Amino acid sequence: MLSRAEKITGWTILALGTIITLYPLAALATTALEPSNYASSGISFSHPFSFSSFSYAWTVGDFSTYLANTAIVTVSVVLISTVIAVPAAFGITVLKPRGARLILYVAILGFMLPTEALVVPWYYQLTSYGFLNTYWAMILPQAAQSVAFGTFWLTTAFAALPRTLGEAAALDGASDWQLLTRVQVPNIAPAIKTMAALVFLWTWNSFLLPLVVESNPSRYVVTIGLSTFSGAHFAEFGALAAASIMTALPVIVVYLFAQRSFIAGMFAGSVVE
Amino acid sequence: MASSSVSALKTTGAAIPTTSGSAPPRRGAKKRRNRSGYLYLLPGVALLAVFIVYPLVRAGVYSLDTWNGVAPAHYIGAYNWEQIFENPIERGSLVNAAILFAFYALIPVVLGLGVVSLLSRFNRYRGIGIFRVIFFLPQVTVTVVIAIVWTWILAPIGSGSINGILHDLHLGPAVGPAYLGDFSTALLFIGLIGLWIQFGLCFVLFLSGVQRIPPELYDAARIDGAGLVREFVSVTVPMLRREIGAAITISVVASLQSFPLIYQATDGGPGTSTTTPGLLVYKNAFQLGQVGTASALGIGLAVVVFALTFGVRAILERRAV
CATH class of the missing domain: 1.10.3720.10 (MetI-like)
Structure with a gap:
């Protein structure tokens, strides 16, 4: 069975990896939910909740x-x-x-x-x-x-x-x-x-x-x-984050639904038979 | 095709099937099938001829010319090819590509192996599947989006950036270093973004590989008194040989195709410190009017992709015997 040390090491690695992987994606998600006229200085975690950045990117950003x-x-x-x-x-x-x-x-x-x-x-x-x-x-x-x-x-x-x-x-x-x-x-x-x-x-x-x-x-x-x-619009972090989410989300959704075929396909092609 | 995952697939060596799905029973039938077979192949062959074979030949011809895209072209022999190694910017881009190769391929493979072997007993836990999904996300995130958010994270100032967080914790100055704007660090940080993209791929690949290793092998190694390092060298690495080969080929191609990331994050700068051969293809052909130079570089890139793909494959096959 697993020793205590192994358990601690394992969970620490997985937690650290998860934070590093998800931080950029979480940063986009939270910044996208700030109001479009909210003057943040970058990634923003505390702001009024709004979808106006999305509508701004959708219409003004085309x-x-x-x-x-x-x-x-x-x-x-x-x-x-x-x-x-x-x-x-x-x-x-x-x-x-x-x-x-x-x-x-x-x-x-x-x-x-x-x-x-x-x-x-x-x-x-x-x-x-x-x-x-x-x-x-x-x-x-x-x-x-x-x-x-x-x-x-x-x-x-x-x-x-x-x-x-x-x-x-x-x-x-x-x-x-x-x-x-x-x-x-x-x-x-x-x-x-x-x-x-x-x-x-x-x-x-x-x-x-x-x-x-x-x-x-x-x-x-x-x-x-x-x-x-x-x-x-490099200084409009909310609108840019919302636009980024709209760009990335369709692929991520397809990935989550077809996860197994994605990974299987990528690797099957590369593992030499 | 541009994404890093394209690359994923491009790694394939040719696994040519040799068996057929149906056996033609009679000679007459065989002839009929033979001819009707062309009908099934025709649309595909037409598309491949017009958009793969023909342009490849054109690129080869361009690479021997000096041409600005408008005025008549002149034949100049191997000059564009020699320039790849003689022109300081082009030669520099090769060096940059080699450094990025380490970050995209070598470091993720080594790190992935290390992490997976630390988890080699741990991963029999239920629920580890969720981490597979999470760690793979960077592979399916649109590259321009990755470039934008990492530009924010690596900015000299701003809430939520590394510098901003350090400042909030009273660990750094109000304006920190411009990681992507400094000659000495820009390439390193582009490489770290590449590591962020590629690590999950190695992790997922190695994790599924390690789960196929019989636990008895680890138990036997432990009974023999093997420590973690010994276990890693004599059990994990040899048993994952195929997965390592796959990860390296996939990542090599990804590192050579980092165009959208570099274009969006640094545009090759500052100076030419993050300029790669892929970016030079674009700039030479479409900004500087040097179509010949661009074509030589483009074909050169393809040659490297092929050489590395089949090279890794050859090494693996020899070892497997």
């Missing part, structure tokens, strides 16, 4: 627009990449046409590439396609990287399914499409959910691409909107 833009971009990227990656992974794993393996390698390359390596050519490409300063400029490149990830990730999921599934479906005279949609997709639903959750997180958090390809504030995503807002 976070209603930024959040809507982020929602448009993020939902588009998640939908496009899922709809494209599922059949692609199925094709590679089950139908195996000539060259399928090469495509898998390109997919692996594609999702490992840092945005920094691609953002410069993307900018000139999107300019020449006439996509600069449109939602497409933020959606398409991220959809491509998400398809790359999804194709790789779902390929391992399809490969893990038992062969008998496909054989049984073939005996029943099912077409490839029926095999995919009726038999295999329901069986890899957890992997698809994990992919969607991770693509959601990355796209919501994305910064460099939207910074470069979108210069019209009415189409800013929330990360860029927050960065710009923080430059112009």
Whole structure:
């Protein structure tokens, strides 16, 4: 059993870690609840309780627009990449046409590439396609990287399914499409959910691409909107904290609901099999 | 993709599946499948070709040019590549990246291992799951938000900041040091923010790993008279080899992609003391009109990501044999 010393050490470490982890988040939460005209000098813990900082950021700071833009971009990227990656992974794993393996390698390359390596050519490409300063400029490149990830990730999921599934479906005279949609997709639903959750997180958090390809504030995503807002309103701690909460909360909520698939997905990809 | 967690996934070595989900029964059927297979792959291949392969080739071409983005480009060979090591700002950014690498990857791994092994018997307690959720939160917090709140915490003055709290406790002056504004400390504190982000990831990963270690191994080590250090070296570390590899690869990529944090918190300053290769890609291409330099740096960054990912993987595989 645990000795007294072990218990004390354990709880001390956990308590300390919790304080350090939560202090910045708690600081945001409490500061966001100060009145918007409250002249605090920073993080404020004692102040009248109010939601006016939120309404200030929502209307004056235009976070209603930024959040809507982020929602448009993020939902588009998640939908496009899922709809494209599922059949692609199925094709590679089950139908195996000539060259399928090469495509898998390109997919692996594609999702490992840092945005920094691609953002410069993307900018000139999107300019020449006439996509600069449109939602497409933020959606398409991220959809491509998400398809790359999804194709790789779902390929391992399809490969893990038992062969008998496909054989049984073939005996029943099912077409490839029926095999995919009726038999295999329901069986890899957890992997698809994990992919969607991770693509959601990355796209919501994305910064460099939207910074470069979108210069019209009415189409800013929330990360860029927050960065710009923080430059112009750096002394309005309440409004800035409220804006930060609105920026971060959707991802945190998704994380809390899909916690297991988040963590499992992140690690499964990195632990060498 | 920009977040540190992207990186999380980017760590994967290629786990190429070799078994198929269905066996094509007849030759004719196989041919049909083969051809229809392309239809399933077509949209994905098109997107990858246009937005991954083509731009990568373009970046390679740009990296051999001098181009301001507007006027005609001129071929200058390997000049941009040589500049990565010869230009003091670019070389400095490599040094900064290496220092950040320590804070993002090495320190969290070592600290995570230490903490988890101290908790190695403790963690069989019920209720430890809640700490897993809490410690992982920085990984799913939007990076710009992290940068903003840490800028407040590290400000020279202000309620709730480190300096403000020290002053309230009569332990510091009214205006304390500007941790992120001082040449000698800015990078250190960017690194500490990175540590704050990455620690939870290591903790969660190692905690689940350590829970799979049979308790008998620890009991045996204790019967043999092993102290905490001995137990750590001969039981915890070897049993967590895979998790350590995963944590290092994930964190390496995260450290190379600290762009939003640096852009928001210091913009590379003061001077160039927190300038990283990622920030230079942005500044060179979109502020200074040096597209070639930026492209060489961007591809260089990708090469480092690949080398480290597959390097760690190779080391782990050799050890595992």
